[in-house]
Amino acid sequence: MAELILFNKPFQVLSQFTDERTAAGQKPRATLADWIRIRDVYPAGRLDYDSEGLLLLTSDGALQHRIASPALKMPKTYWVQVEGAITPYAIAELCAGVALKDGRTRPAKARRMEEPELWPRVPPVRHRDTVPTSWLELIITEGRNRQVRRMTAAVGFPTLRLIRYRIGDWSLDGLEPGGCRKIFVNLPAAAQPGKRQAKARPTTTPRRRPRS
Structure with a gap:
């Protein structure tokens, strides 16, 4: 099973844990780090700074790919x-x-x-x-x-x-702005036994190894 975080992103919060403006000496914007204290999870997909609502985060590469891949058309x-x-x-x-x-x-x-x-x-x-x-x-x-x-x-x-x-099957129900909920997800059989799952990264989509 894979851990999945459901987060209700408030208005004008970046869908990432850091803001590049900080390094440039500019006034920083609110980020996920201001709201989420769970370590080693990354967004599966994006949500614009000026949009609100459901953002999914996980540390599981196969689940991140399943949610964010355009080919899977979730x-x-x-x-x-x-x-x-x-x-x-x-x-x-x-x-x-x-x-x-x-x-x-x-x-x-x-x-x-x-x-x-x-x-x-x-x-x-x-x-x-x-x-x-x-x-x-x-x-x-x-x-x-x-x-x-x-x-x-x-x-x-x-x-x-x-x-x-x-x-997909996950919604905002029961989540106030800034609120998050942790659930566990059963991955499809093809993504489970005997398969090594890549850890999610904030800027890249993990690739599955071809079968030998």
């Missing part, structure tokens, strides 16, 4: 507040795949949703009386840089607040 569910009253046409565009500068996205699952009950964001999302906002649930199987924000902007509805609610 679904990620986001709750997205956008500027404007989103239209059925825009929802259909998101579902079909959106043309971005780095290529068309895979088809997604998207639906309009009621505003969820959430913790207040600090600082709060800007509010304008003359401009409505909408919430949608968006499920994607990719992890391009700032992908959700670029997708909603491409269909005409800029993202105001972005929360990752679920990755």
Whole structure:
């Protein structure tokens, strides 16, 4: 079994344990080290500085690969507040795949949703009386840089607040901002007996040894 940490990343926290600005003498930003005291775990995937929600961490290389590898297409569910009253046409565009500068996205699952009950964001999302906002649930199987924000902007509805609610079978349920929970995960049979598992590293994706 592999150890997995579920963490509800607050707004404006880096998805890493150090900030390169510190070495450059600049004002440091909040990092995972300010919240997580568990040693030798690293993020399986990323979550933008200005996004909130579920971040998974582990010390197990096989589990990290299973979660973060684009080839395995693990679904990620986001709750997205956008500027404007989103239209059925825009929802259909998101579902079909959106043309971005780095290529068309895979088809997604998207639906309009009621505003969820959430913790207040600090600082709060800007509010304008003359401009409505909408919430949608968006499920994607990719992890391009700032992908959700670029997708909603491409269909005409800029993202105001972005929360990752679920990755695969794991969700934010029961986690307050800054809270974490440790669980143990059974790896697929192919990743268990007789297989040497590489230790996770913060900047590289471990490779499995070919069978001899």
